[in-house]
Amino acid sequence: MPHHTHQTNQFAPLGLFQLSPAAADLVLLGDLTGRYAAGSYTRLASDGRTVSLRADRQGAADHGHRITAAIACHVARAGGTADQLTQLLLHPEHEGGRHARSIALRSGEARALNYIHRVWNSAAAVVSSTRVPGSRHEAYEVLAALRDRIETTPWRGERGRTALRVLRAHLNFAETAGGPLHHASERQTAEEAGISRTTLRAVYELVLKPRGWLRRLRVGHGREGSTWYLNQGIASGHGAPASPSRFRTTQYPPQPGT
Known part of the structure; x- marks a missing residue:
């Protein structure tokens, strides 16, 4: 069975739509290539010229948010819902939802759900008013x-x-x-x-x-x-x-x- 076909079928028990291979990888495996990490772990120093490292927690939160926003856009483009996005992100085996789950652990489920819906509203608004290139x-x-x-x-x-x-x-x-x-x-x-x-x-x-x-x-x-x-x-x-x-x-x- 092809690799991505196997991944997509893992969504079936949750009653979710079929995502593209890239989206499925991001949800299941997270940002393996570091594509969404650019700029997350560094900051401009006080001299306004040099770049220094940001505290790990700040960098991880920034990186995690960019992954979450990307997943939300994938879900919106595929015709999904906020509830389906929430299921994807809060599933314990989905690496792409680590940021949302860490918010739930640190600040409570209500805070995490509020965050997910905020990200969803932004993604849905943008996707509904845009056209994606044909390929x-x-x-x-x-x-x-x-x-x-x-x-x-x-x-x-x-x-x-x-x-x-x-x-x-x-x-x-x-x-x-x-x-x-x-x-x-x-x-x-x-x-x-x-x-x-x-x-x-x-x-x-x-x-x-x-x-x-x-x-x-x-x-x-x-x-x-x-x-x-x-x-x-x-x-x-x-x-x-x-x-x-x-x-x-x-x-x-x-x-x-x-």
């Missing part, structure tokens, strides 16, 4: 085109160079998420870009959002990162976003004037 290959094509556009755009002055670092950080998060739609907190992004949060906010408001590179679809709370959409930016020398056909299949069609 993984298509998503990678979109991100490759975005990287090419980012790297070939002139970034003048110190502010421009800082904006480029921030965009590269978001691109890394988008590649981890598998498409332009991704989650990232201010702290994660500032650390990934090697800048302070104050500088990050200035770059968001003065450069990246006005010029169409980034849209914040949902503001995060606490350790839960904001939901972002990485776009192709405004064409140099023109007043409107460029719109090559390859971008029409991205996860979230940008709306005019936002």
